[in-house]
Amino acid sequence: MIKINAHVLEPTIFPDKTSQVWHLPAKAIKRVNRIIWQFESDSEIFYLCQLKDLLDASGSKKTTLRVDYLPYARQDKPITNDSTFALRTFARILNSCKFDEVCFIDGHSSVSTDEIDGAIDKPVLGLIKKAIKACKPEAIVFPDAGAATRYCYCYYLMSDVMVARKKRNPATGRLNYTGINGDPVGKNVLIVDDICDGGMTFILLSKLLYEQGASEVHLYITHGIFSKGLKPLRDAGIGRIFTKDGEVR
Numbered sequence: 001m002i003k004i005n006a007h008v009l010e011p012t013i014f015p016d017k018t019s020q021v022w023h024l025p026a027k028a029i030k031r032v033n034r035i036i037w038q039f040e041s042d043s044e045i046f047y048l049c050q051l052k053d054l055l056d057a058s059g060s061k062k063t064t065l066r067v068d069y070l071p072y073a074r075q076d077k078p079i080t081n082d083s084t085f086a087l088r089t090f091a092r093i094l095n096s097c098k099f100d101e102v103c104f105i106d107g108h109s110s111v112s113t114d115e116i117d118g119a120i121d122k123p124v125l126g127l128i129k130k131a132i133k134a135c136k137p138e139a140i141v142f143p144d145a146g147a148a149t150r151y152c153y154c155y156y157l158m159s160d161v162m163v164a165r166k167k168r169n170p171a172t173g174r175l176n177y178t179g180i181n182g183d184p185v186g187k188n189v190l191i192v193d194d195i196c197d198g199g200m201t202f203i204l205l206s207k208l209l210y211e212q213g214a215s216e217v218h219l220y221i222t223h224g225i226f227s228k229g230l231k232p233l234r235d236a237g238i239g240r241i242f243t244k245d246g247e248v249r
Contacts, residue, residue: 002044003036004028004051011047019043021050029058035099037067045071045093052097064101065094068244069223073108074195091115105244106194106222109150124222124244125153128192131220131242132157137190139182141209143201147193154192162189164205175200177208185213191238196221198228203236210237224248 002009007028011019033055037044048065055063075086094102095117103120104112113119128151132140139160142148148163155161162182168175189209191202196219206217217238224243226233233241241248 001038031061033063035065039071065099066103068105070104070107076111135218138187139189188216191219195223197225206236
């Protein structure tokens with residue numbers, strides 16, 4: 001869904017499946033515009049391009065884009081025949097629109113801000129603090145070294161911080177954990193990361209933490225997609241789950 005100055009954008013879809021962004025009410029077009037995008041499909045990227053052209057043609061002086069969950073942020077690796085650097089492709093399209101600012105929350109890695117012109121990656125320190133206050137963990141656990149780097153400020157929030165050792169088969173995508181750099185025995189722990197899609201990362205990690213003696217396991221992720229629902233996470237022993245929108249019930 002795309003909103004322009006609080007007006008929901010409704011493109012016309014023609015019989016030949018092409019689209020047109022037009023007939024916006026006068027109040028939806030201003031000299032300074034704010035677009036809010038809740039990503040639902042790739043087709044919206046083209047709607048954004050058309051909308052920006054329309055705003056420019058209408059004499060707008062500034063347009064900012066807010067997209068809390070940044071699409072393609074996880075596809076930030078070099079192109080091979082097994083993977084694509086889709087973030088760079090996506091960024092190239094956004095950059096062609098020449099937005100004055102592109103604001104998002106927790107864009108997975110610094111590659112997002114490097115590739116996107118005018119990028120503002122909003123920090124989530126305050127959100128993590130709220131999760132800590134709510135579940136009172138004795139340790140923070142990162143699912144991999146990338147998360148440990150991304151949320152390095154957590155080392156100042158808590159003295160006990162652990163990093164799990166993860167391996168992924170690049171051909172199959174299959175994930176497994178080989179251990180944890182730390183001792184979770186008897187501890188209430190909070191896993192911290194940016195995105196939960198199907199949740200296999202956190203299911204496997206929670207099981208490992210319990211096997212190694214953790215007393216409670218909770219989870220903070222900025223973006224909760226939960227494509228498999230919450231039940232697999234609960235079945236793995238994860239107690240409280242927090243996102244940028246608060247606790248998930």
